[in-house]
Amino acid sequence: MRKLYTIGYEGADLSAFVATLKAAKTSTLLDVRELPISRRKGFSKNALKDALAEVGIDYRHERQLGSPRDMRHRLRDDWNYKRFFKDFDKHLNQQSELIEQLADELRGNVALMCFEKDHSQCHRTPVVDALAKLVNKTPVHLGVDNDKWQTQQAAHLDISQGVSAA
Numbered sequence: 001m002r003k004l005y006t007i008g009y010e011g012a013d014l015s016a017f018v019a020t021l022k023a024a025k026t027s028t029l030l031d032v033r034e035l036p037i038s039r040r041k042g043f044s045k046n047a048l049k050d051a052l053a054e055v056g057i058d059y060r061h062e063r064q065l066g067s068p069r070d071m072r073h074r075l076r077d078d079w080n081y082k083r084f085f086k087d088f089d090k091h092l093n094q095q096s097e098l099i100e101q102l103a104d105e106l107r108g109n110v111a112l113m114c115f116e117k118d119h120s121q122c123h124r125t126p127v128v129d130a131l132a133k134l135v136n137k138t139p140v141h142l143g144v145d146n147d148k149w150q151t152q153q154a155a156h157l158d159i160s161q162g163v164s165a166a
Contacts, residue, residue: 003109004137006124010117012144014042018051020144027108028058032124033115034066062102064095066114067123081121088123092130099127103134111142 005024009017021029029052036045049059067088075084116122119141128139
């Protein structure tokens, strides 16, 4: 593994999300949601996998690295992040064999994905930290800037529309 990233899609549109991954030269997106479904268009498993394949990024989902339903629901009810992360760490310790397998199998630049924009409030941070320890990498947390990618896309369209094939 060359580089290790995390990324959240909260508030992101799909094109900006994919552009962010491409800019980071991501080889594989590792989806660490327990349930790879979303109300946001394009972020459910199959749609996301297809969008990534179009730009040469592999998709892999690891359900066991998601935060279990009971933990998510308790957090939604009490907003107790300290307890959530304590409970999630216990869950993650039971996944050590899978994390070791991923450390051996994943190649290139890998990005772990979940929903939350703020990685400090997402279970993907302890997951990436466990993986980073095994591969001796420092994870980088990517942010999706919808405005940046929309501006660049608009500029590209303006340039390409002004070019003729004469």
